[in-house]
Amino acid sequence: MCAGDDRNCPDFELHRRKLLDDLDAERRSFLKSAFVATGGAAALTAGGPLISPAAAQTAAARQGRPNHHYVPATADTVHWGYFSKLLKPVVEIDSGDYVTIETLTHHANDDAERMVKGDPGAESVYLWTKDKKGVNRRGAGPLDGKLLGRGAGEGLGVHICTGPVYVRGAEPGDVIELRIMDIKPRPCANPTHAGKSFGSNAAAWWGFHYKELITEPKPREVITIYEIDATGQRNWAKAVYNFQWTPQTDPFGVVHKTIDYPGVPVDHSTIKENHGVLKNVRIPIRPHFGVIGLAPKEADYVDSIPPSYVGGNIDNWRIGKGATMYYPVAVPGALLSAGDPHASQGDSELCGTAIECSLTGTFQVILHKKSNLAGTSLAELDFPLLETQDEWLMHGFSYANYLQELGEKAQSVIYEKSSVDLALKDAFRKMRRFLMQTKGLTEDEAISLMSVAVDFGVTQVVDGNWGVHAVIKKSIFAGAEA
Numbered sequence: 175m176c177a178g179d180d181r182n183c184p185d186f187e188l189h190r191r192k193l194l195d196d197l198d199a200e201r202r203s204f205l206k207s208a209f210v211a212t213g214g215a216a217a218l219t220a221g222g223p224l225i226s227p228a229a230a231q232t233a234a235a236r237q238g239r240p241n242h243h244y245v246p247a248t249a250d251t252v253h254w255g256y257f258s259k260l261l262k263p264v265v266e267i268d269s270g271d272y273v274t275i276e277t278l279t280h281h282a283n284d285d286a287e288r289m290v291k292g293d294p295g296a297e298s299v300y301l302w303t304k305d306k307k308g309v310n311r312r313g314a315g316p317l318d319g320k321l322l323g324r325g326a327g328e329g330l331g332v333h334i335c336t337g338p339v340y341v342r343g344a345e346p347g348d349v350i351e352l353r354i355m356d357i358k359p360r361p362c363a364n365p366t367h368a369g370k371s372f373g374s375n376a377a378a379w380w381g382f383h384y385k386e387l388i389t390e391p392k393p394r395e396v397i398t399i400y401e402i403d404a405t406g407q408r409n410w411a412k413a414v415y416n417f418q419w420t421p422q423t424d425p426f427g428v429v430h431k432t433i434d435y436p437g438v439p440v441d442h443s444t445i446k447e448n449h450g451v452l453k454n455v456r457i458p459i460r461p462h463f464g465v466i467g468l469a470p471k472e473a474d475y476v477d478s479i480p481p482s483y484v485g486g487n488i489d490n491w492r493i494g495k496g497a498t499m500y501y502p503v504a505v506p507g508a509l510l511s512a513g514d515p516h517a518s519q520g521d522s523e524l525c526g527t528a529i530e531c532s533l534t535g536t537f538q539v540i541l542h543k544k545s546n547l548a549g550t551s552l553a554e555l556d557f558p559l560l561e562t563q564d565e566w567l568m569h570g571f572s573y574a575n576y577l578q579e580l581g582e583k584a585q586s587v588i589y590e591k592s593s594v595d596l597a598l599k600d601a602f603r604k605m606r607r608f609l610m611q612t613k614g615l616t617e618d619e620a621i622s623l624m625s626v627a628v629d630f631g632v633t634q635v636v637d638g639n640w641g642v643h644a645v646i647k648k649s650i651f652a653g654a655e656a
Contacts, residue, residue, distance in 0.1 A: 181609050193511060252336050253311075278299055281534065283439045310329040314330050328435075356495055359403075359532070373516075395432060400414065410459055413451045465478060481569070491518070499558060523633075567650060568605045570601025629644070
């Protein structure tokens with residue numbers, strides 16, 4: 175049933191207006207709950223939102239009643255494997271507007287029968303015959319594909335990103351607040367699997383485990399296909415089968431001995447499906463976006479794999495429904511894109527991927543101008559910050575801005591220099607700064623609090639620029655109410 179998210183519905187516009195009304199109500203509830211949960215006005219300087227509810231309401235209402243925009247995922251609305259300040263926006267929005275964005279997993283061709291077949295948007299993106307590719311460039315590498323011989327873009331970047339979305343009035347130094355209002359799985363369009371969605375987990379050569387295998391054959395790459403209930407009645411995923419990657423020949427005749435280029439169609443006559451794997455195991459669903467980010471300013475084409483100061487491939491499962499992300503704007507219009515949708519992932523994303531599953535998200539985008547941020551918690555924000563109803567999370571990387579820090583060859587050098595140690599130091603520094611500037615603590619107070627009350631976790635060790643997150647609960651500062 176259409177809920178304002180099916181453009182093929184004859185009553186789409188009517189349903190979309192109802193969705194907008196519902197989202198408006200949810201936004202007001204979101205703000206109120208955040209306000210009440212942190213003790214009201216007295217807590218705003220202690221444990222409350224980074225921008226007060228009143229200020230957020232004003233920002234959202236700046237353009238009057240917000241609009242709702244819909245961005246489908248098609249060959250014309252996605253860019254594959256890179257961010258770029260040169261991209262033409264697929265839609266322009268005002269601060270406070272809602273935008274629903276369809277996102278496709280770049281692993282759908284691991285099982286095209288379940289994740290591509292019968293889906294016009296996915297079929298247009300994944301189209302690849304001996305004469306044509308629906309999306310030619312896949313990665314930030316050379317368009318002629320002669321560097322490594324893999325194909326256009328060389329797979330130097332892998333994620334299918336929908337966008338970019340141009341935010342009117344956004345300029346460098348501003349901050350984008352992105353509220354994730356809803357996330358839904360993309361239903362399988364193949365009638366054989368009605369009511370289901372599917373995702374792929376690739377234990378791949380870039381995984382942390384790859385050189386530590388103990389059983390033969392080794393090395394090896396193994397794909398596991400998971401089933402998700404698209405109706406939302408079941409909140410867990412189950413494995414359907416797995417198979418070992420075998421050399422695959424793409425429609426242009428290039429042989430891929432490993433998973434080295436995104437979207438290569440897997441010929442299932444060349445692999446052995448092993449059914450009955452992970453028997454009686456239920457994986458809790460926590461849908462989220464591995465990639466949401468703005469365009470960086472440092473280069474024209476930027477590999478989508480390493481995360482950076484403008485967000486990108488953070489791969490934190492907490493970036494899901496109900497969460498709010500804050501991103502520093504680097505280029506005019508911000509140029510927001512979303513992709514790498516996941517049905518579930520554990521901290522570290524150890525084998526290289528999550529359950530890579532196409533999702534559709536609805537967001538509210540709020541622009542905070544630099545001139546209005548003085549004295550607030552967002553002043554001079556230069557990294558992606560996550561806020562949930564109960565916590566703040568700082569994202570640390572091996573290099574906070576690797577594009578700037580590592581020079582001209584940053585996009586290749588980053589894969590050689592990352593470490594958990596460097597990422598932990600960055601997360602520590604960001605949390606220390608947050609506690610001192612936002613909470614008014616001394617350095618000694620901040621360090622003590624970090625040791626006794628902040629949880630540091632490994633976000634991911636597979637994205638080139640490795641990540642560590644630091645989590646602090648808002649309730650810690652509730653004493654300010656007394």
